[in-house]
Amino acid sequence: DVFNYVLRLNDLEANRVGRTIFVARRLPNSAKSLIVRNIRINQVSVNSALNFLVALGAETAVSRERLVTSVNAVPIAQLEGAQQSAITQTQTTTEDRVEIQRVDFVDSEPLLRGLLVAGDERTNSLTLVGTPRQIEVAIAQLVQLDVRRRQVAVNVKVIDIDLAALDRFSSSFSFGVDDTRFINQGGIGILNFGSRSPATTIPPLTAPIQVDSGNLGTNVDAATGSFNFVRSFFAQLQAAVTNGSGKILTDPTVVVQEGQIAEVTLAEEVVTNFEFESTASGGVTTSNVTVETTPAGLTLSIQVDRIDDNGFVSLSVAPSITSPTATVGVEVAGNTNTITLLSIRSLSSGQIRLRDGQTLVLSGIIQDSDRTNITKVPILGDIPLLGALFRSTERLNERREVIVLLTPQIIDDSDRATYGYSYTPSREAQQFLQQNR
Incomplete structure (x- = not known):
């Protein structure tokens, strides 16, 4: 040990071959093992x-x-008095x-x-x-x-909740006294004097003034349809309540490696724009119409940044839902074409940290609208309590929300793990697999 300590303190190299020890500041390779x-x-x-x-x-x-790039200059012989030039290759x-x-x-x-x-x-x-x-x-x-880089199986449920609540209340009644009739249907009041409804057409007139037959203006259909005048009293109350529900747009399980990005796209192409280009040359006009399409559907991006030894997963998700809302007709080159208007709802979670098997609920993509339509008979519809019989109220509340459920599960890739990944199909998938055996 003392000999080794001396060699170390003096920064010397030593090697023992048999009973011989070679010592030097730097031993040659032939003296080293x-x-x-x-x-x-x-x-x-x-x-x-x-x-x-x-x-x-x-x-x-x-x-x-x-x-390796090489450049060669080849001189070119010029006439007397001309400037010397060269071609580079x-x-x-x-x-x-x-x-x-x-x-x-x-x-x-x-x-x-x-x-x-x-x-x-x-x-x-x-x-x-x-x-x-x-x-x-x-x-x-x-x-x-x-x-080995760790891998994680990320289950993502994207739920589109469409809560459409419709509350409607209206009353309708009619009665008659002699030749006077009164009708109230859904907040629209009709008062008629006489047993006949007003005419909407005029008969043709003869000389001395010649007038062709025609209309007295635009004939607007009554909200109650055909008049049915009765002398007795009839009343009807109408009430309706409608509720919406939610549905799962996608439920994929994606295996992502640490530091990688996975993307799931479920979409179809819709026409969103037309470009018209006209070129005139030599008295000839050439027209070109270009159709632009945009994917409408669901796009889900998952990025796994890190999987640590403590069983935590750092990741980020960015779901985007594009859905058609309406169609609009546009005129292009003398023809009417239809384009589709799209509604886009997207969410970027940023980097989040989850434990293995923990479920995180991401929400906040909310679209809320509340509309109230009131139709009433003037003056009568404003009477307290009794005024409800002379008006119709319709409340429409629409609430659309996208909820993302995120559950990561770290895959065991160690030596003690079994080969392959266990797959547990859902009940519907299991029934389908059993039927096709």
Whole structure:
């Protein structure tokens, strides 16, 4: 031990061969016990592994193909008195070059100084040349570096809730006294004197004034339809309540690797615009109509940033729902074409951190509208309490909301895990699979 301490304090290299010990400031390779190990890495690239070993003090070399561009100037003979010129020719070729990397540290002593590492990008392997201790340290560090990226199965439920509540209340009644009739239907009052309704057409007149037959104006149909005059009293109350519901737009389970992005798209193309271009040349006009389409449906993007050792997953989701709302006719080149107006609802969650198996509810994409239509008989409809018999009230409340349920489940890719991923189909999928056996 004392001899080893002296060698270390004086920064000397030593190697024992049999009963002989070689000591020097720097031993030649023939006096060292050098070994060669070949390692194939699976997860990281050769370039990343070489840079990692260089940071620990090793010296690396790798052969790569590089593009080499050469420019040649060919002179051109000119007439006497003319300026001399040349034609340049550019040629690009590929050649193999060996790149050597080495870092000279200032204050620290590198651990793997003297280790030679050669990389092969084709086989993604490394060749280590050095002492047994250096090889042991380098392999131990490469094992920690060449770990598999974790994967997570992310289940995303996108629920579109359409809560359409409709409350309607109206009353209708009619009665008659002699030749006077009164009708109230849904807040519209009709008072008629006489047993006949007013005429809407005029008969043709004869000389001395000649007038063709026609209308006295636009004939507007009554809200109550045909008049049915009765002398007895009839009354009718109408009330209606309508409620909406929600539906699941998509329920995918996507396996995403750490640091990767997965995207699910369920959409169809709809026409949203027409472009008309007219070109006149030589008295001839050429027209060109371009149809622009936009995907309408669901687009879901999932990005997994990190899966840590504590069972937490850092990810972000960005669902976007595009749905047609109405169609509009536009005139293009003398023809009427129909385009579709789209409604877009999107959400970007940003980076969130969830525990393995934890479900997160994301909501907030809300579209709310409340409309009230009141039809009433003037003066009579404003009477307290009794005025409800002379008016019709319709309240329409529409609330559309998109809710995203997010559940990540980390996949066990360790050596103790079974090969393949277990898949548990839903009840509907299981019944379908059993029927098609």
